[in-house]
Structures are given as C-alpha cells and as structure tokens.
Amino acid sequence: MRQRLSSEPDRYRGRRRVPTPPRSRYAVAVTSAFVGAGVVALGAAANLPDQKQVDVQSLKGLGTVQAADDALAEREAGQAASRSDSRDAAAKTKVSAADATADVWLLPLEEFEFTGPYGVRWGKLHAGIDLAAHEGLPYKAVHAGKVIQAGYYGGYGYAVTIQHDDGTEAIYAHSRRLLVKKGDVVKAGQVIGQVGNSGASYGTHLHLEIHVDGKPTDPIPFLRQRGVDIKLQVESVYAGMAAAS
Ligand SMILES: [Zn+2]
Structure with a gap:
C-alpha cells in the first residue's frame, strides 16, 4: 500500500x-x-x-x-x-x-397451517385442502370472479363458490360468516368470509376446493401453476400473470 x-x-x-x-x-x-x-x-x-x-x-x-x-x-x-x-x-x-389484476392469483389467508391434503382419505375423496386458521380470520378470494353460491351448503357449512372467468371454480367452506352474496363480483384478494367450523368440520379451518370443468382437482399444483404456493405460503403476482398470459 x-x-x-x-x-x-x-x-x-x-x-x-x-x-x-x-x-x-x-x-x-x-x-x-x-x-x-x-x-x-x-x-x-x-x-x-x-x-x-x-x-x-x-x-x-x-x-x-x-x-x-x-x-x-x-x-x-x-x-x-x-x-x-x-x-x-x-x-x-x-x-x-x-x-x-384480473389475472392475479393470491393466497386465501394471511396466516394458516396446511393441515389436510387433497386426495382419498378414509375411502372417500377429500376434494379440497384444509387450512387451519384462527376462528374469524378473514379469508380472501384467490382469484377474481363471480359469486355463484353463498350460504349454508350441507357438509360444507357456510360456503362461498366463486366462478372465475376461465370457468374454474373455487369453493370456500366451513365459514363462520360469509361476507358476499350470490351475484357479487369479487376481486382477487377481496375478503369474502371468515374462517369457522360450520358443517362437517372438526376444528376451525378453511376448506378450499378448486373445480375444473365441474370436477374437483388438487388445488396445490393448480395454484402453484398460477404463482401461489400453498405449502410455502408464497404468492407471486408476476408468476401468476406469467402463467395466465
Ligand atoms: Zn377439507
């Protein structure tokens, strides 16, 4: 130096x-x-x-x-x-x-624990995923769409079904309270209900189903392809947009 x-x-x-x-x-x-x-x-x-x-x-x-x-x-x-x-x-x-933003996909909850996978359990298809969360925690639409069902829905308890523009549907079940009604148009990330334990539910959680062509599909890979990783609790707006384009 x-x-x-x-x-x-x-x-x-x-x-x-x-x-x-x-x-x-x-x-x-x-x-x-x-x-x-x-x-x-x-x-x-x-x-x-x-x-x-x-x-x-x-x-x-x-x-x-x-x-x-x-x-x-x-x-x-x-x-x-x-x-x-x-x-x-x-x-x-x-x-x-x-x-x-119409193309954006998001996580349904701020805080949750992934507790139940999609698949056959006890000889029956568990047609969605279970996300344990605090009672009353607001849950949000994972994607923009139209509310085609909102109310008490048998084993689903208080549930909301949202139909997206691409024809796929998301069902949010076991709510304590619903914050939308049939016919409402919602944005991705909009609060649509509160986590509860209604219907055939054992423990407070959100049961999320995704239907493609009217049939249930595993929400994990479906959402992952759209930039939302339920297990890692990551949402990527850009990945979602990329997947959608
Ligand atoms: Zn479930």
Whole structure:
C-alpha cells in the first residue's frame, strides 16, 4: 500500500506538501477515495482543470470533500429529476398492471397451517385442502370472479363458490360468516368470509376446493401453476400473470 502510494508522483507530492501525522494517513486515503468517486461530478459541475488539483486539495481537508459532496448532491438532484420521469413511466406501467389484476392469483389467508391434503382419505375423496386458521380470520378470494353460491351448503357449512372467468371454480367452506352474496363480483384478494367450523368440520379451518370443468382437482399444483404456493405460503403476482398470459 505504502509502496504503491509513493510510486505515484502526484500523491507523493501531496503528502510532502501536507505533512501527515500517522492519524491522518488513514484519513488521506479515505478522502482520496471519496474525491475519487466525486471527480467525475466535479469535472462536470465545477469544471476543474485536472485531477492533480483535486488530489492536492483533497489533502487539505474536508472542504474539497464538501465540494465533492455538493457536486454529488447536485448530480443526484438531477438523477432524482430523471427518476421522477421514470416514476411517471412506472405509474403508467402500474395502470396497465392494474388492468392485468384480473389475472392475479393470491393466497386465501394471511396466516394458516396446511393441515389436510387433497386426495382419498378414509375411502372417500377429500376434494379440497384444509387450512387451519384462527376462528374469524378473514379469508380472501384467490382469484377474481363471480359469486355463484353463498350460504349454508350441507357438509360444507357456510360456503362461498366463486366462478372465475376461465370457468374454474373455487369453493370456500366451513365459514363462520360469509361476507358476499350470490351475484357479487369479487376481486382477487377481496375478503369474502371468515374462517369457522360450520358443517362437517372438526376444528376451525378453511376448506378450499378448486373445480375444473365441474370436477374437483388438487388445488396445490393448480395454484402453484398460477404463482401461489400453498405449502410455502408464497404468492407471486408476476408468476401468476406469467402463467395466465
Ligand atoms: Zn377439507
């Protein structure tokens, strides 16, 4: 390090000009690094003749660093201006993203434990998945659609069935309370009911079924293909949009 420094004439001259006690040797190195970063900005903003002068000034203390900081701040202000341009562009993108939210798939609950898989159990098809959650926890539509059933529905207890635009259906069962009625149009993520223990249910949970062409299918791979991983409790709007497009 020392070897390298003294082999650079500019720096060497600077060090000679400003005798450096041991304490400030570190400071010099740091200051040079700072100014080094600011040189481009200084060159543009203050139109300094050459880098040599910057190096020498840097040894004189914080004034130059301050100048460099100012130049950087100025440059950042310029960038902020162009950032606000890109924010406008982002806002435009956001609008088109909002248009695309019809394609979004989401998790039905904020907090839950996956307790029951889809499949045959006790000789009977368990046609959905069970997600244990606190009594009364709001559950949300995994996808936009139209409510085609809402009310007490035999073993399902208080249940909501939502038909999506692609013709698939989601059934949310064993609710304590329903917050939508038949004919309502809901968005993905809209709260449609509260977790309960109604119907043929043993323990407070949400039973979620997905029907494709009127037949139940395993919601786990179905949702995973749409960017929602029930087991990992991850929802990816972008993956969902990608899957939908
Ligand atoms: Zn179930």
